[in-house]
Amino acid sequence: MTKPILWISPGACSLAPHILIREAEIDFETVVINAKAGFPQEYRHMNPKARVPIFQLGDETITEVPAIMTAISQMSPNKHLLGKTNLEIVRTYEWCNWLSGTVHAQAFGGVRRSHRFSDDPQTYNAIKAKGRKTIEESLEFIEEKLKGSHAVGDTFTAVDAFLLVIYRWGNDTGIDMKGKYPKYANLVVEGLKRDSVKAAIEVEGIKFEV
Ligand SMILES: N[C@@H](CCC(=O)N[C@@H](CS)C(=O)NCC(=O)O)C(=O)O
Structure with a gap:
């Protein structure tokens, strides 16, 4: 194949x-x-x-x-990249649907791609402001939800990979990620130690600061 x-x-x-x-x-x-x-x-x-x-x-x-x-x-x-037990797999989908549909598409989409929400450029600033507010609310929700170095169970899953991307975008948006979300920053510090994460960052030629 x-x-x-x-x-x-x-x-x-x-x-x-x-x-x-x-x-x-x-x-x-x-x-x-x-x-x-x-x-x-x-x-x-x-x-x-x-x-x-x-x-x-x-x-x-x-x-x-x-x-x-x-x-x-x-x-x-x-x-077991979706989780080890049936409940962990369910939790992985719960996270991924929200990260994809709300945090990515709605919140960051509003800030970065306002034109997807309206054909009237006069509304773009309001859409960006609402997107920014939804980003901050989502980050607070993530911070409250996290208990350790992994979002689901006690091993690395698809959710941790997705959370790494969102954290980096938070930094790009000018949010003090490390200062405001220490539990989230800890998950990212642990993630950045993994060979998979280091290699992906290097191949993509991007910077990833905590
Ligand atoms: N719901 C899609 C979203 C994919 C998406 O928005 N990708 C962005 C990059 S993060 C893209 O290709 N943007 C190009 C564009 O908006 O023209 C998914 O989960 O794959």
Whole structure:
């Protein structure tokens, strides 16, 4: 079988499955595109939704961070990257749906991609302000929820990979992540020690400060 291919954009949400596929120790290839200024139109045939990540697995093309992370986890079942017990797997989906739908799409989307919410540029500042407020509320919720170095159970899961991305975006947004969210910062410090995380950051050529 041909190697799976993960399409990523440096520092984007694709960093989460990129970390996870390294954690899963799967032999894979990457296609690196720059989606920061918008998904390049020439690759639209790969994902008509015009977003990274994209995961090519044999004849299948999989999109959406939680779905891709599920596919990766299924390829290395002994790593338990969605959690070890049925309840942990449920908690992983609970986290991932919220991180994807509310924190990523709604909160950071409002700040970074206001045009997705309205065709009227006069509303963009209000959308950005609401997005920023939702980011801060979400970060407080994360801080309250965390109990140790892992969000689900006592091992590294897809949720930790996703939380690393969101933390980095928080820093990029000018929020004092370390000062305001010490438990979250601790999870990130522990995550940054992992070979999978170090390698993904290096390959993407991005900075990751706690
Ligand atoms: N719901 C999608 C969101 C993917 C997404 O928004 N990706 C961003 C990068 S973080 C992107 O490709 N943006 C390009 C654009 O908005 O044109 C998922 O979970 O995969």
